[in-house]
Amino acid sequence: MLTHVLGKKQLSQMTFFTYITGIALGNIAGDMVVHRDIKLIDGVTGLILWALLTFTLEFISLKSSKARVLLDGEPTIVIKNGKILEKAMASNKLNMDDLSMLLRLKNIFSVKDVDYAILEPNGQLSVLKKVELEPVTKKDLKITSSSRLYLPTELIVDGEVVKKNLQELNLSEEWLNQQLLLQGIHKLEDVFFAELQSDGSIYIDKKTDNE
Incomplete structure (x- = not known):
């Protein structure tokens, strides 16, 4: 408490x-x-x-x-413009083995790929890759994308309807039953897990015992 x-x-x-x-x-x-x-x-x-x-x-x-x-505490920059800041490393009792490990946890295996690295107060490392190594986004490719209708939300867990989530989404159990019927499911007990997707569709995982 x-x-x-x-x-x-x-x-x-x-x-x-x-x-x-x-x-x-x-x-x-x-x-x-x-x-x-x-x-x-x-x-x-x-x-x-x-x-x-x-x-x-x-x-x-x-x-x-x-x-x-x-x-x-405050965050500390340990790599700036691709350059390792030795004084900042020493003041935080951080050696190269520690830095390499923290980078690998970010799926970065070479220091040369890093533009900035910031050691946060909780000991985690925030990393900004060099511009040419950043992942391509839809905006970069000028691909139009529609906005999300919903936040992915659990609707059924272990055969039980999560009524609270339905109420927050302004959806009814009748609507949910109709969606189940559209996917060939006639009994709620046959569903182990169901999740509302961002586009309004429903992902359903059936109970294996009933297959």
Whole structure:
């Protein structure tokens, strides 16, 4: 509950600060379970106080850019215009093996393919390839494309209709049943998974037991 109150940023451990606070919350909770000499009320009080402290500091960081830099850190450019910045690498305790590994995780196997590389506060590497190596887009090829009608959304999971998603899409169960009939499916129980596609069509995966 406390982690939920602190928000999704805490769950993802996006920054050094959220990483440390997450470990601290887990450690306090673990001590409550392992050490029998710790009273339940003392453990809960510790959890609440730590969560309040974390929430307060996060709120301050939202209001103050200086506090945000202090708590979350700043991104660091480690490759600029194809040139490796040795000082930036050293200040972040990053060696060439580390950099090569982070680049491979981006499916880049040569430093010469990189125009810019930025080490983010969470330790991830953001990479901008050289212009000639960037993937071609429809805009580059001047191909016209229609806008998406829907965001791909689950409609049936394990034979059960996801009514909430239907309501959000302003679609009815009658419409869904008609779509199933058009694909030769007469019983909802025969469907394991169904997903509405961006163009309005439906992808259906039938239960193998019923084939």
